[in-house]
Amino acid sequence: MEQGRAWDGMGPYASAGTPPDARVPEQARGEHTHGERPAPRAVRRHSVRGQILDALRSALVDGELTPGEVYSAPALGARFGVSATPVREAMQQLAAEGAVEVVPNRGFRVSEPGPRELAELAEVRALIEIPVMLRLARTVAAADWYALRPLADATVAAAAAGDRAAYAESDRAFHRAVLGLSGNLRLVQVADDLHRRSQWPPAVGPPGRRAELLADAAEHTALLDALIARDLTLVRSLVREHFDGADV
Known part of the structure; x- marks a missing residue:
């Protein structure tokens, strides 16, 4: 993952027809950052899980979710402007596909295939x-x-x-x-x-x-x-x- 890159807003998630281009923020990893960021746009509720799943898949493929690092559903949900539930459901699907591993009481670790x-x-x-x-x-x-x-x-x-x-x-x-x-x-x-x-x-x-x-x-x-x-x-x-x- 390139140093210093962070998700830069919720534009890609406002429409199901727009390809996601996820950027992982420091907040998603539970880190504190200074300054205010723009309020994320709400994801349409009828396709929340699908949009979050697509966004996370894109982030994985693009290397924006770092292999070996743990990400929590509540932190990612806060960033997306949704509850932790659709994020957790999407992560469970990714776990079934072998992209992430469940870390009890912490979240999900991005897999590191050798x-x-x-x-x-x-x-x-x-x-x-x-x-x-x-x-x-x-x-x-x-x-x-x-x-x-x-x-x-x-x-x-x-x-x-x-x-x-x-x-x-x-x-x-x-x-x-x-x-x-x-x-x-x-x-x-x-x-x-x-x-x-x-x-x-x-x-x-x-x-x-x-x-x-x-x-x-x-x-x-x-x-x-x-x-x-x-x-x-x-x-x-x-x-x-x-x-x-x-x-x-």
Whole structure:
């Protein structure tokens, strides 16, 4: 996490349609800061939990929630202008996804997956996705692959902007769309869960973020070209290479 950064207001949480860009304040960690801050806007009550969950996911992917640090639901709730309940519910969901760990009577600690855990996630994803993509490469019409080009382009745009949270969402959307052509909803759900678990916390620091994201995004475009050409050898190689760099 970059030193001195803090959440700068509640603008991203005022509308469910606005992508969150969470910044963790000192207050969220129970620290005292001097000076007054603008009063946060109230989150719409009908989608509080969903908005908080999206905001926390973005903060995790973007490295704004520090691995190993404990955050309390009441402190985060105060910052969001909501009660601790929706924050706690969102954190419980993140705990189920492996992003945080429950610390009794304190809050939630951001998980710190090691190289071995990330490598295992990449291996399992490869075992699931490579055979499916090879089968799809043999059977799916080129027009269906061309239809996914905007999703690949979206990953490139997010990478060019250095927006890790937007990249994480567009990356998973691309993979879901590719696997969705199999017609196997359960497979898509399992693969997406593994994909999400591999995305946080980020292993790449800010200096190398944009370059790493751009390289990862370029692999999506190359994969589509290989699928359109039905080049099975290249498809296998690209997917394996993509998963080898899955800690981006």
